[in-house]
Amino acid sequence: NAGVTQTPKFQVLKTGQSMTLQCAQDMNHEYMSWYRQDPGMGLRLIHYSVGAGITDQGEVPNGYNVSRSTTEDFPLRLLSAAPSQTSVYFCASSYGGLGKDTQYFGPGTRLTVL
Amino acid sequence: GQQLNQSPQSMFIQEGEDVSMNCTSSSIFNTWLWYKQDPGEGPVLLIALYKAGELTSNGRLTAQFGITRKDSFLNISASIPSDVGIYFCAGPHTGTASKLTFGTGTRLQVTL
Numbered sequence: 001n002a003g004v005t006q007t008p009k010f011q012v013l014k015t016g017q018s019m020t021l022q023c024a025q026d027m028n029h030e031y032m033s034w035y036r037q038d039p040g041m042g043l044r045l046i047h048y049s050v051g052a053g054i055t056d057q058g059e060v061p062n063g064y065n066v067s068r069s070t071t072e073d074f075p076l077r078l079l080s081a082a083p084s085q086t087s088v089y090f091c092a093s094s095y096g097g098l099g100k101d102t103q104y105f106g107p108g109t110r111l112t113v114l
Numbered sequence: 115g116q117q118l119n120q121s122p123q124s125m126f127i128q129e130g131e132d133v134s135m136n137c138t139s140s141s142i143f144n145t146w147l148w149y150k151q152d153p154g155e156g157p158v159l160l161i162a163l164y165k166a167g168e169l170t171s172n173g174r175l176t177a178q179f180g181i182t183r184k185d186s187f188l189n190i191s192a193s194i195p196s197d198v199g200i201y202f203c204a205g206p207h208t209g210t211a212s213k214l215t216f217g218t219g220t221r222l223q224v225t226l
Binding site for chain 2: 092
């Protein structure tokens with residue numbers, strides 16, 4: 001199993017540009033999440049999904065969109081990038097449910113918005 | 115919202131020393147998770163705790179679920195250089211395991 005994969009690893013955008021961060025998992029996990037990590041802070045939840053076709057907002061959803069058309073993929077879209085979105089983005093997946101909430105994280109995407 | 119505060123923020127220790135760190139919350143958690151993040155990597159789960167008072171070990175790591183359910187502790191015995199990294203506590207939001215609240219992290223650096 002490849003686990004959780006994320007592409008790209010690094011990205012530089014100009015303010016106002018749009019892009020999609022890709023996330024895929026091959027563990028047949030129902031639950032997937034996107035987090036951002038800023039210097040000196042823990043991870044903060046952006047959006048999450050409990051299954052194909054179901055998504056919901058996390059702690060910091062503004063400026064981001066998600067969709068979950070398949071169990072395997074959970075892309076994160078930035079519609080109009082802003083410097084405040086400069087961060088490291090992590091995707092995670094888990095089986096979900098009490099006692100099964102081990103989240104497996106991808107390697108991260110480092111995004112810089114100029 | 116739920117917040118998790120970790121202390122210390124960072125620590126330098128000598129190889130072979132024992133390490134203790136803790137995580138406190140203003141609200142109750144029913145699950146406590148401890149993750150480690152190596153430089154340039156995503157977090158990796160070390161220990162999961164599901165019951166107040168529970169004490170769980172994973173090799174040289176031992177974690178405890180506080181009886182008030184508002185805190186948790188992680189101990190590392192006989193530290194080695196590969197213990198370097200950032201340690202995060204985390205807990206799921208009530209009702210769903212897919213929404214984790216993370217602590218601010220404890221950065222551990224080991225000197226030889």
